[in-house]
Amino acid sequence: MSEKRLQKRDEISDEYKWKLEDMYETDELWEAECEKASQIAEKLSGFKGHLADSAATLLDFFKKQDELSYYLERIVVYANERSHQDTAVSKYQAYVSKAETLTVQASGALAFASPEILQIDDKRLESFYSESNELMHYKRAIDEIMRQKEHTLSAAEENILAQCGEMAAAPENIFSMFNNADIKFPYITDVEGNKIRITHGNFIDFLSSKDRSLRKQVFRGVYDSYKKWSNTVSMMYISKLKNDTFYARVRKYDSARTMYLSGGDIPESVYDNLIETVHAHLPALHRYMALRKKLLGVEHLHMYDLFAPIVDNVQTTYTYDEAKKLVAKALEPMGDEYVSTLKAGMESGWIDVYENENKRSGAYSWGAYGTHPYVLLNYADNLDSVFTLAHEMGHAMHTYYSNEHQSITYAGYLIFVAEVASTCNESLLMHYMLEHCEDENERKYLMTHFLDGFRTTLFRQAQFAEFEHIAHRKMQKGEPVTKDVLNELWYELNVQYYGPDMRVDDEISYEWMRIPHFYTPYYVYQYSTGYSAAVAFSKKILEEGKPAVDKYIGNFLCGGCSKNPIELLKSAGVDMSTPKPVDDALNVFEDYLKQFETATK
The missing domain is CATH 1.20.140.70 (Oligopeptidase f, N-terminal domain)
Known part of the structure; x- marks a missing residue:
């Protein structure tokens, strides 16, 4: 072995x-x-x-x-x-x-x-x-x-x-060291007899395996690891909730949410509109879960089945070089200047590509004014990694344009718009791949990836947003916030979001413990709102061409924080002060779901 x-x-x-x-x-x-x-x-x-x-x-x-x-x-x-x-x-x-x-x-x-x-x-x-x-x-x-x-x-x-x-900063720093350097997941044995330690980087890859027993083994291995540390991790997060409540009170805000949203001058109605609109569309997500259960041919759909492939016999391996070419080709609607800068960035030291021992998990783009942006990846030769490359280079290009066209005073774009450029790139990549797909089975595979993109971004991040808002409200009201309270809250939200065809496993109660974004409060909802705005922008770019591109780059990417985020997006053509962009995006999800249901009858 x-x-x-x-x-x-x-x-x-x-x-x-x-x-x-x-x-x-x-x-x-x-x-x-x-x-x-x-x-x-x-x-x-x-x-x-x-x-x-x-x-x-x-x-x-x-x-x-x-x-x-x-x-x-x-x-x-x-x-x-x-x-x-x-x-x-x-x-x-x-x-x-x-x-x-x-x-x-x-x-x-x-x-x-x-x-x-x-x-x-x-x-x-x-x-x-x-x-x-x-x-x-x-x-x-x-x-x-x-x-x-x-x-x-x-x-x-x-x-x-x-x-x-x-x-x-202690709760976030302690969690970061714990989650990236200290916690160790167990070894598993794959179908070829290789003994492999589960890591943050390969966790989702394992959950995407066709081998259900392997998925179950990995799922339990990860969450049993968090369960062993659950009292400690819970105290880290509870301390963060206390911090937020303290600062909100001292600064005379009505709540921690009011405090965090005020930084970008974002109306709290935007947050509430998101949750309410997502709730209205949950029956569509439940339909997708029912279809997933049917296509997997299982008696009970489990949480460890969420990433399992439901379409067979398609190429799912993409080398990093293939990914770079694919992303550049897909983003050609953005114009020559955008694509040439993107290519130069991918070839000249912007990106840290592969996972190594003790490397930070996940992916991000981060830069400083006066130097080019940087991108951290943990590239894994799969389709998710291709989309992650497109996503993070969207962030990087946003940073590049803002830094080029704004002084340092106004170059730093605010969190509310941070996920728009990245997700717009993903949307354009998906459109390109679907347009150039000749194999019907591959097309079905891509549709599942598109549907799962909605599930993991718009739906899931709204679920995250709902969790942290309820947790903050409990802390603010003086209600008990303990490990058991947080676990039960997370479990019940999974039941609500995934519907009657999902057997919600007990281990999922500990999933919230591995989410680093909860230590950046009231951030994750912007993945959902950003995804919605991105779907709207990509649609405009594909349908209107250069005028839409010029408006998107000139008014939005180059804008930094020179305007309030809602006004910045509105000047480029999308009004996030209304529920419409979220509703429109979720209608796109339902349209693709109908197509996929028809294709798999």
């Missing part, structure tokens, strides 16, 4: 690794910039009590703040990405800690600014704008501070909260 193991970092060819040297050629340069950032933060403290002195002083403050943001972004991204490529390297764990300390130092140095700006008389501020055209560049930033006036504390109180930053 042979044993397959993960490659170590140094065993992977450099052509499949990102080039973090493009950000800092040496670690010593990173350390030097840490010192520089610390000095700038100290200088910013010197503005305390003087922001209302003159237009020139206020302008100088904002310029210095931009300079600090430039260095801090680079420092934080580099430290984390060095750590993520091998989470067991203590040097880079220390770098992450140092970057967090610097961030807290910067927050402390700037704590006086918002309260002080809020004290500037409106007429005096208007006179500043009249005196300085340069200061007008910062008017939107100042207006955003004014919008938060009710929730901004005194300078002393803001400084105290800033000093609490490292402590407040």
Whole structure:
């Protein structure tokens, strides 16, 4: 019996690794910039009590703040990405800690600014704008501070909260180390007799196996592992809920949700519209589960059957080189400039491709202003990995365009729009593959992938959103929040979402424990809203061509945070303040479901 193991970092060819040297050629340069950032933060403290002195002083403050943001972004991204490529390297764990300390130092140095700006008389501020055209560049930033006036504390109180930053980050940091470096899943034996350890990277791949006993073995192996640590992991998340509730109360928000959505000026009705609209379409998801049960030919459909192939005899292996070509071809409707930049990025060190021992799980795109974006993958030669490449390069291209067309003040697009460009790329890729598919069986396979994309993104992320909102509400109301309460809540949501044809296994109660996004509160709903907006944009791009592309790239991708997210999307042609985009997207799901039901009769 042979044993397959993960490659170590140094065993992977450099052509499949990102080039973090493009950000800092040496670690010593990173350390030097840490010192520089610390000095700038100290200088910013010197503005305390003087922001209302003159237009020139206020302008100088904002310029210095931009300079600090430039260095801090680079420092934080580099430290984390060095750590993520091998989470067991203590040097880079220390770098992450140092970057967090610097961030807290910067927050402390700037704590006086918002309260002080809020004290500037409106007429005096208007006179500043009249005196300085340069200061007008910062008017939107100042207006955003004014919008938060009710929730901004005194300078002393803001400084105290800033000093609490490292402590407040503890639940997320502890969970990250636990989930990426400490928890170990059991070994399983595959059909060829190979002994393989289950990892975050191969978990879904195993659940996609045709071997049901293997799926069941892997499913139980993972969730039994979380069950053993369930008291510890529950306390991590409960601590996070307490943090959020504390900050919401201190800042005089009605709830943690109000607090988190206010950052992007997102109406809470958008969140509620999403959940209500998804609930209205749950019968369609239940129909899909009934069809999955029928096609698998099982007496009871189990949670470990969700990724099992229900269409046979199709190519499901794609090398990384094949994936790059396929993604570039599928995105040709985006225009020559977009595609040429995309190709250059995929060939010039933007991407860290393969899983290695202790590498951070999952995938993301992350960059710092002034350098190209970076993409972390754990590529696994399957169709999901192809779509992940398209998805993360959508993020990267959004970052690229925003950085190219906005100053550092407004380049960072807000979370609400963060998943639109990525999912639009996925939608265009699916359209291309379906259009160029000649084999009927392969077409059915792609339709299942498309339907599962809706299930795992629009439906599942709405389920995540519902879970964390209920958990936060319970904490806010002073109701008991324990491991058992959270497990029961997650179990019941699975029953509700997957319907009567799904046998919801007891082990699924522990699934919420492996979701890192819960430590970035009120984030996941934006996967669902973003997916809906992306379906709308991809439809416009395919139907209207260049005018829609120009509007999408020019008004949206290049927009950064130069406008409120709802207005930014509206300017590009999609109004997310209404339930319509979500409803329209779910109608697309139902249309494809009908086609698939007909094709499999």
